[in-house]
Amino acid sequence: MSLPKAELHLHIEGTLEPELAFELAARNGVTLPYADTDALRAAYRFEDLQSFLNLYYELMAVLRTEQDFADLAHAYLARAAAQGVRHAEIFFDPQAHTARGVGLGTVVGGLWRALERSRAEHGVSTRLIMCFLRDESAESAMATLRAAEPYLDRITGVGLDSAEVGHPPAKFREVFDAAAALGLRRVAHAGEEGPPAYITEALDVLGVERVDHGLRCTEDPDLVARLVRERVPLTLCPLSNVRLRTVDTLAAHPLPAMLDAGLMCTLNSDDPAYFGGYAGDTFDAVRRTLGLGDERLRELARNSFLASFLEDDEELRARYLAEVESYEFR
Numbered sequence: 001m002s003l004p005k006a007e008l009h010l011h012i013e014g015t016l017e018p019e020l021a022f023e024l025a026a027r028n029g030v031t032l033p034y035a036d037t038d039a040l041r042a043a044y045r046f047e048d049l050q051s052f053l054n055l056y057y058e059l060m061a062v063l064r065t066e067q068d069f070a071d072l073a074h075a076y077l078a079r080a081a082a083q084g085v086r087h088a089e090i091f092f093d094p095q096a097h098t099a100r101g102v103g104l105g106t107v108v109g110g111l112w113r114a115l116e117r118s119r120a121e122h123g124v125s126t127r128l129i130m131c132f133l134r135d136e137s138a139e140s141a142m143a144t145l146r147a148a149e150p151y152l153d154r155i156t157g158v159g160l161d162s163a164e165v166g167h168p169p170a171k172f173r174e175v176f177d178a179a180a181a182l183g184l185r186r187v188a189h190a191g192e193e194g195p196p197a198y199i200t201e202a203l204d205v206l207g208v209e210r211v212d213h214g215l216r217c218t219e220d221p222d223l224v225a226r227l228v229r230e231r232v233p234l235t236l237c238p239l240s241n242v243r244l245r246t247v248d249t250l251a252a253h254p255l256p257a258m259l260d261a262g263l264m265c266t267l268n269s270d271d272p273a274y275f276g277g278y279a280g281d282t283f284d285a286v287r288r289t290l291g292l293g294d295e296r297l298r299e300l301a302r303n304s305f306l307a308s309f310l311e312d313d314e315e316l317r318a319r320y321l322a323e324v325e326s327y328e329f330r
């Protein structure tokens with residue numbers, strides 16, 4: 001669907017399509033433990049978040065040079081633009097690369113090469129959000145933040161991702177405080193597989209401005225009431241929830257009930273190369289399967305721009321919002 005939209009929950013490493021993975025593997029002399037792209041695609045059957053993360057981290061071995069990261073981001077931006085994305089706030093996982101000996105400068109430098117040309121080349125404005133891996137230590141997160149200081153002119157915010165259960169937000173209190181002191185925006189994955197209490201903790205302890213996923217808030221009516229009252233944006237990823245078995249089927253996804261409850265929901269693709277669809281595909285799927293009407297879809301698109309970190313360019317946000325309001329559904 002070409003409805004203008006912002007994508008606020010997108011892991012750039014999760015846009016690595018099998019074809020590009022094999023191309024980069026050949027370029028870098030990396031051997032993948034899959035015969036070809038079909039064999040790799042056949043491995044995209046996940047039991048839960050961890051089984052996905054295992055493959056997600058394994059495939060990153062092909063990303064080695066600045067050019068690799070630039071090619072990865074360029075391919076994503078072209079696809080996103082073709083599906084109506086006007087603005088993308090892109091996550092990346094520095095620790096997953098520095099642990100393999102790929103420097104932070106290589107990662108940020110490569111991504112930036114694609115991002116700085118994106119408005120002119122694809123009509124997509126962008127921001128970068130650096131995520132800490134919550135299954136790594138708080139010390140490692142703090143070291144990553146310090147290592148990122150030379151690049152903060154290109155980084156808008158920090159996030160928190162990877163294996164959730166057993167790694168509550170409070171573990172990262174100090175690094176999020178330090179990030180705030182550096183003027184960085186804050187978001188965190190919470191309530192994907194973890195309990196509703198992690199959502200509350202992300203808000204109260206980490207000071208996040210958006211909750212990534214936040215799906216399990218539905219189990220706690222008081223929390224839902226708070227999220228509605230405070231208009232906390234949730235970056236939902238329904239195709240991801242189905243593939244990682246957080247919900248049984250797309251038809252059973254609570255998105256319609258969450259909208260009816262007044263929650264400020266946005267629709268996102270998370271790791272589109274792995275979960276079967278980019279942003280426009282996600283809008284198409286919820287329209288088809290959940291029967292969301294045009295005005296609900298418009299609300300989701302409007303929310304995406306309202307929840308985006310465009311405070312430094314309100315003129316651009318206003319232009320995007322006007323495009324949403326005048327969009328004609330077919």
Ligand code: HPA
Nearest residue numbers: 011161162163189270271
């Ligand atoms: O959906 C996700 N959840 C947590 N960590 C992640 N890293 C990439 N995608 C995800």
Ligand SMILES: [Zn+2]
Nearest residue numbers: 009161189270
């Ligand atoms: Zn995610």
